[in-house]
Amino acid sequence: MKLPEALLRLLYPSRCVVCGEPLPKDAMICPGCEQYVNHPAKKNRCAVCxxxxxxxxxGKKLYYDRVAAPFLRDTPAKRTVDGMKFNGRLDLVRPLACFMKLALDERGMTENVDLITFIPMDKRKERKKGYNQAEELAKELSKQTGLPCLPLLEKFGRTPSQHERPTYLSRSGNLLGAYEPIRTAIPAFEGKRVLVTDDIVTTGATVNEAAKTLLIFGAESVSCAAAMLTPKKRPAKNESRR
Ligand SMILES: [Zn+2]
Ligand SMILES: [Zn+2]
Known part of the structure; x- marks a missing residue:
């Protein structure tokens, strides 16, 4: 992976972004961690996920086109992404978004996006936590790409909400998912190619649900950028791994 080194050094000087080890001057990631970067040139990548x-x-019906992510979960990057997600390490948002941008560029996806949005959190959970890491990644990616970032979706919790869902449900037929468009944002994404960010893509079900909602309400296409992907477990082998 080609790193814009001057920029990366500025963002994260002298420590590996993944393992935190001290680095030689012009690197962003140490040689040990570099091997875990999810490089498209590595063989046998699924073209979609x-x-x-x-x-x-x-194999199931997918509503999004493609996913780009710099890291896989069963690597040392797990600690970095978990630090951002669970431990308030928002200082890791910038370097992670930097790697996400590189993954998007390498997949030729950046030029096919008009608008960036993010997987929303349940509002109560977000208030309690204080931030939504997917939103933080989207905002940083917006800065790095120059593409606009807008909240387009809301997540509905288990409790009934004040929103008038029936209108949306009737419009979308069988849509019973967790996400709905923010009503006032619909004109902003109609006919647009939307990139949805999330921290970790595991089964893809969350992104698929969000993509389905955006397409139903007029987006031209939906793609996804994440910091990390979780591969399916290898059969039998490596059972001691978490
Ligand atoms: Zn490292
Ligand atoms: Zn796949």
């Missing part, structure tokens, strides 16, 4: 082809779960 970007996982190693023998560990992808594609």
């Amino acid at each position: 970007f996982l190693p082809a023998d560990r992808c779960g594609c």
Whole structure:
């Protein structure tokens, strides 16, 4: 992976972004961690979900076009992404978004996006936590690409909400998913190619649900950028791994 080194050094000087080890001057990631970067040139990647082809779960109906992500979960990058997600390490958002941008560029996806949005959190959970890491990644990616970032979706919790869902449900036929468009945002994404960010893509079900909603309400296409992908477990082998 080609790194814009001057920029990366500025963002994250002298420490590996993944393992935190001290680095030689012009590197962003140490040689030990570099091997875990999810490089498209590595062989046998699924064209859609970007996982190693023998560990992808594609096959069901997909509403999104493609996914780009710099790291796989069963690597040292897990700690970095978990730090951002669970431990308030928002200082890791910038370097992770930097790697996401590189993954998007390498997949030729950046030029096919008009608008960036993110997987929303349940509002109560977000208030309690104080941030939505998917939103933080989207905002940073917006800065790095120059593409606009807008909240387009809301997540509905288990409790009934004040929103008038029936209108949407009737419009979308069988849509019973967790996401609905933010009503006032619909004109902003009609006819647009939308990139949805999330921290980790595991089964793809979340992104698929979000993509379905965006398409029903007029988006031209939906793609996804994540910091990390979770491959399907290898059969039998490596059971001691978490
Ligand atoms: Zn490292
Ligand atoms: Zn796949």
